[in-house]
Structure formats: structure tokens, C-alpha cells
Amino acid sequence: MRQFLDFEKPIAVLEGKIEELRHLSSEGDINIADEVSRLQSKITKELTQAYAQLKPWEKVQVARHPDRPKITTIIADLFTDFIPMAGDRNYREDHALISGLGRFRDKPVAIIGTEKGHTTEDRIKRNFGMVRPEGYRKARRLMELAGRFGLPVISLVDTAGAYPGRGAEERGQAEAIARSIQACLNLKTPLISAIIGEGGSGGAIALATGNRVIMFEHAVYSVISPEGCASILWRSADHAKDASEALKLTAKDMMALGVIDAIVSEPLGAAHRDPDTAIKNLGDAIANELAEVEGKSSQELIADRRAKYLKFGSDDI
Amino acid sequence: MNWLSRTVLPKIKALVSPEPAKETLWIKCGSCSQMIFHRECEDNWNTCNACGYHMPLSPAARAQLLFDANSIESISVITAEKDPLGFRDRKKYSDRLKEARSKTGDDDAISVAAGEINGNPAVIATFNFSFMGGSMGQTVGNGIVKAARQAIQRQAALIIVPSSGGARMQEGILSLMQLPRSIVAVEELREAGLPYIVLLAHPTTGGVTASFAMLGDLQIAEPGAIIGFAGRRVIEETVREKLPEDFQSAEYLKEHGMVDMVLPRRDQKRVIGSILDMLMSSQPAKAAE
Numbered sequence: 205m206r207q208f209l210d211f212e213k214p215i216a217v218l219e220g221k222i223e224e225l226r227h228l229s230s231e232g233d234i235n236i237a238d239e240v241s242r243l244q245s246k247i248t249k250e251l252t253q254a255y256a257q258l259k260p261w262e263k264v265q266v267a268r269h270p271d272r273p274k275i276t277t278i279i280a281d282l283f284t285d286f287i288p289m290a291g292d293r294n295y296r297e298d299h300a301l302i303s304g305l306g307r308f309r310d311k312p313v314a315i316i317g318t319e320k321g322h323t324t325e326d327r328i329k330r331n332f333g334m335v336r337p338e339g340y341r342k343a344r345r346l347m348e349l350a351g352r353f354g355l356p357v358i359s360l361v362d363t364a365g366a367y368p369g370r371g372a373e374e375r376g377q378a379e380a381i382a383r384s385i386q387a388c389l390n391l392k393t394p395l396i397s398a399i400i401g402e403g404g405s406g407g408a409i410a411l412a413t414g415n416r417v418i419m420f421e422h423a424v425y426s427v428i429s430p431e432g433c434a435s436i437l438w439r440s441a442d443h444a445k446d447a448s449e450a451l452k453l454t455a456k457d458m459m460a461l462g463v464i465d466a467i468v469s470e471p472l473g474a475a476h477r478d479p480d481t482a483i484k485n486l487g488d489a490i491a492n493e494l495a496e497v498e499g500k501s502s503q504e505l506i507a508d509r510r511a512k513y514l515k516f517g518s519d520d521i
Numbered sequence: 522m523n524w525l526s527r528t529v530l531p532k533i534k535a536l537v538s539p540e541p542a543k544e545t546l547w548i549k550c551g552s553c554s555q556m557i558f559h560r561e562c563e564d565n566w567n568t569c570n571a572c573g574y575h576m577p578l579s580p581a582a583r584a585q586l587l588f589d590a591n592s593i594e595s596i597s598v599i600t601a602e603k604d605p606l607g608f609r610d611r612k613k614y615s616d617r618l619k620e621a622r623s624k625t626g627d628d629d630a631i632s633v634a635a636g637e638i639n640g641n642p643a644v645i646a647t648f649n650f651s652f653m654g655g656s657m658g659q660t661v662g663n664g665i666v667k668a669a670r671q672a673i674q675r676q677a678a679l680i681i682v683p684s685s686g687g688a689r690m691q692e693g694i695l696s697l698m699q700l701p702r703s704i705v706a707v708e709e710l711r712e713a714g715l716p717y718i719v720l721l722a723h724p725t726t727g728g729v730t731a732s733f734a735m736l737g738d739l740q741i742a743e744p745g746a747i748i749g750f751a752g753r754r755v756i757e758e759t760v761r762e763k764l765p766e767d768f769q770s771a772e773y774l775k776e777h778g779m780v781d782m783v784l785p786r787r788d789q790k791r792v793i794g795s796i797l798d799m800l801m802s803s804q805p806a807k808a809a810e
Contacts, residue, residue: 368751378730378750406731427697437610516698
């Protein structure tokens with residue numbers, strides 16, 4: 205059963221009609237082909253219109269859509285010979301953070317990603333994609349390994365943010381994020397980061413301090429969730445919609461602010477309607493970005509990254 | 522804002538203005554409610570003489586506390602683009618900035634100064650929590666980069682004294698980008714072989730802890746300071762359990778291995794001085810003297 209967002213309601217009605225017709229035709233001999241194709245083209249029109257002018261708050265809903273392609277799906281589709289690696293060698297395995305080795309279009313790479321989970325059970329196991337300190341420490345471990353063996357790192361981010369829990373705090377969530385950013389900055393090989401769904405604050409930048417950063421058309425990237433921002437600045441989470449506009453969190457905004465290098469286009473009706481096309485587009489975009497940094501020395505890659513992040517402020521310090 | 526308007530004008534104003542109001546003569550301790558005479562409070566670096574509670578300390582007073590007498594030199598920080606997102610909540614960001622500026626007399630939430638501590642060259646960057654909660658936007662990032670580069674230029678130690686609610690929401694994603702940016706700054710310092718000490722003041726949370734503030738060669742915290750990534754309320758709502766009273770306090774962090782020591786103000790200069798004496802004893806710049 206497909207889940208429809210509020211602004212997709214007209215589409216839900218049309219798809220319901222098609223279902224009804226199909227049901228009818230299976231009972232009798234009514235020829236429904238014409239009517240179905242008429243409805244289909246109406247759906248296409250509605251989708252095109254709706255998705256061409258999504259408001260930031262609607263983008264937030266799309267980015268959080270339960271059917272949005274998950275990182276494990278993306279890894280299965282884009283990488284071959286994937287070999288998962290577990291644990292931070294210190295405390296425990298964090299199932300919210302996936303890491304491992306694999307091949308991307310035949311070339312060996314290291315992969316890091318946050319996984320929100322597919323089913324209820326899986327979501328609980330993955331902590332809804334909210335990483336704990338041990339997850340960031342595992343990511344750091346993988347980046348160090350990748351650096352030593354000359355493997356580019358690809359990070360795929362879809363997280364509401366780092367987990368706000370008692371144990372996470374006691375084990376140094378802040379320090380773990382800071383060290384993970386540091387590991388990204390000091391990585392000797394290329395780091396290509398992709399924001400897939402939600403790019404939630406420190407939990408996202410911990411993995412996305414890349415040489416090249418790309419983002420899906422309907423993904424969002426923000427310093428704080430619109431709800432969190434609203435409850436602090438408007439003193440009520442009811443203003444999340446206002447906050448989502450003020451925060452400038454869409455892919456277009458990120459492009460204009462120089463935070464990302466490319467936008468990955470999504471199929472009609474967003475990635476959750478056609479995950480295969482979305483993932484294929486992502487694969488092509490990653491290949492493009494890897495080509496951009498190919499042949500650069502470790503020193504150049506580190507210097508490029510530093511310059512990239514130093515530019516967010518005044519130049520003439 | 523320069524030395525003249527920041528330091529001299531208020532002093533002249535104080536001279537010509539009538540007797541200060543009663544409430545400024547006596548300060549109520551925020552913890553034990555003891556009334557403390559203002560002179561006594563200042564002499565104790567804004568700590569309560571009854572219970573030891575550490576009240577906020579201005580960046581200027583912090584410099585006085587840590588630096589050797591007569592060695593302090595203020596370093597200017599470039600102000601970044603005022604309101605890059607055109608942000609507006611219930612108030613315009615540009616108005617909030619104006620208010621914070623007139624309230625504190627500072628341009629933004631960070632002040633940088635150079636000087637000596639026990640004769641060791643040092644640069645100190647201090648956050649001012651009363652400027653928009655000490656939040657970190659592009660100008661604060663400028664301050665950290667400036668402080669690190671000045672430390673390198675002067676072959677000095679870098680000390681950062683954060684006191685911040687985290688990233689400045691009104692600068693959106695650009696404030697998040699200050700996390701990697703500030704880490705680049707401390708990496709440059711590390712490569713120059715200079716010491717980096719973080720002195721965590723109350724409160725230090727969010728994006729500030731998740732970047733430069735947790736990467737010191739030594740991590741020192743002020744007594745009772747609250748230090749953490751997520752806020753207590755958010756955690757309580759997430760985990761639905763009552764957290765310990767002293768959760769995220771400096772003392773709690775020390776027990777969990779997150780800071781080297783909890784140090785009251787009266788000991789800070791002496792201990793930081795000793796640390797720098799030892800760490801900088803083999804510095805080429807110093808050995809050449």
C-alpha cells in the first residue's frame with residue numbers, strides 16, 4: 205500500500221479510481237484501457253505540477269517518506285562485492301551506521317551510510333537512522349583504513365540527526381562527531397558525500413565533509429530540524445512550516461549557498477515512486493564526482509577540502 | 522567597536538554617572554542566593570565566596586584572569602555578511618543582531634586577544650554567552666580561524682573558552698559549515714606543533730561541542746558547567762527516563778572520561794601556565810630566545 209503525502213491527495217484519488225476500474229474489469233468484460241490511460245496522463249500532469257513547485261515543508265515530508273530508497277537498497281544496487289564491516293573496536297556495533305568495502309563500477313571503494321530501516325523491527329534495530337558515538341567511531345575507523353589502502357570513500361547520508369540519548373552523551377557523542385569530521389578532513393583519498401533524504405545537522409556533517417557533496421533534488425539539509433528550530437525560536441513546534449522556509453534547507457538553497465556541488469534529479473513524483481531510476485541517477489552522479497577528483501594527490505585532496513570549508517565565512521581573515 | 526568605545530568610554534560614563542543602583546552593589550549568587558558585595562565578586566572572578574558557584578565571566582575579565590598583567594592585546598575579528606539567509610522568525614535576525622550588539626557592546630559572540638601566560642605566548646578566543654547564547658555563525662567562525670592563525674603567526678598556544686548554545690540557527694546551513702571550518706583551523710594549529718587547550722565554560726552544547734570544542738590537547742572544564750551535545754530536555758523526551766541530577770555537568774563528564782580536569786577560576790591561570798611551561802619548553806621559538 206503506497207503512502208500518500210498531504211499534497212499528493214489528488215493523486216491518491218486518481219490512483220484509487222484506476223484500482224477500482226481494474227477491480228471492475230476483472231469481474232466483467234468492460235474495456236477500461238482508454239479510461240485508465242486517461243487517468244494515468246492526469247496523474248502524470250498532477251505529479252509534474254505538484255513536484256515542480258514543492259514548498260520547503262513539503263520537501264521535508266518527501267525527504268522523510270517511508271518509501272524513500274534506503275541506504276541498504278542503494279548499496280545493494282550500486283555496489284558489487286559489498287563486504288560489511290562492523291564495530292568500533294571499543295564498545296559495540298551500531299546498526300544505524302553501515303560501513304564496508306565494495307566495488308563501484310568495478311573500482312574498489314569504501315562505503316559509509318546511515319540506515320533508517322525498512323520494517324518496524326528493522327527501524328528499531330537501526331535506531332531510525334540515528335547514529336550513536338560508536339557508529340561515528342566505526343566510520344572513522346573505515347576512513348582511516350580507506351586512506352591507508354588508497355580507496356575513495358563514498359558516504360550516503362539519510363538521518364534525522366545524531367541520537368540524543370543518555371548513553372550516547374556519556375560515551376561522548378559530541379567528541380565522536382568532531383573526530384569523524386576531522387577524519388573526513390584528513391582523509392588521504394577522495395570523499396564523495398551524497399545527501400539522500402534527511403541531512404540532519406551534526407549527525408550529517410560528521411559523514412558529509414566531502415571533497416564533493418551531492419544531494420537528491422527533494423532531499424533536505426539543515427542545521428536543525430524545522431520542528432526543533434520552531435520550538436526554540438517560535439516557542440512552538442507548530443511553526444515547523446515557517447521554520448522550514450526560514451532555514452533554507454532545499455537542494456536549490458544548498459546549491460546557491462555553495463554547500464553542495466550538484467543536484468541529483470529524481471524521477472517524476474520523487475524517488476519513492478521510482479527508486480530504480482533515482483538510484484541509477486545517483487550512481488551516475490557519484491561517477492561524475494569521482495571523475496572530478498581522480499588523479500589528485502593526497503595533499504591536494506586534503507588542501508581542497510580545507511579550502512572548501514574555510515570559505516564559509518570571510519576570506520580575508 | 523574598538524578599545525576606545527569598549528573600554529574607555531564606559532569608564533568615563535561610570536565616572537560621571539550618579540551612584541550605581543543598589544542591585545549592582547550586591548550580587549545574588551545564582552546557586553545559594555548568598556548576597557555578595559560586587560567588589561568581592563569581581564575579586565573572586567565572579568565566583569561565589571560561599572558556595573563556589575561560577576557565574577558568567579565577560580571575555581575582558583577572562584583575559585584579565587588568564588593573561589599576565591600588561592600583556593593583553595586585543596585582536597579584531599572581521600564581521601561576516603550580516604544576514605546571509607534573510608532569516609526571520611518572530612523577529613528579524615538583523616534586529617536580533619542589533620539588539621545583541623547594543624546589549625553587549627560587542628560585534629558578535631567571540632572575542633580574541635593575545636598575550637602571555639607565565640611568559641608563554643598565547644592567543645585566547647572567548648565566547649560571550651550573553652550575545653545570542655554564544656551561538657556560532659560565520660563571524661564566530663572567523664574568530665576561531667583568526668585566533669588559530671594568530672597563534673601560528675606568533676608561535677603561541679591557542680586557548681578557546683566556549684560558552685555557547687551551539688550553531689546559530691539564523692545562519693542555517695552556513696552555521697553548520699562552521700563545524701568543519703573550525704576544525705580546519707585547529708588542524709592548522711596542530712600541524713604547526715602548538716598546544717591547543719579548551720576551557721569549557723557554562724554552558725557548552727550542540728554544534729560547538731561537536732567540533733573544535735572537543736578536540737583540545739587538554740580539555741578543562743569550569744565547575745558546574747553543563748557540557749553536552751543534545752539538551753537535557755530533548756534527551757528526556759527521547760529516552761523517557763529521569764536523568765541524574767548532575768547529568769552533563771563538568772564533574773559528570775570528568776567521571777565519564779570526557780575532560781581532563783575540572784578547574785575553578787582561582788586555579789586556572791596557575792595550572793594552564795604550568796601546562797604551557799611544559800608543552801612549550803621545547804618550542805623552537807622559545808628555545809631561540
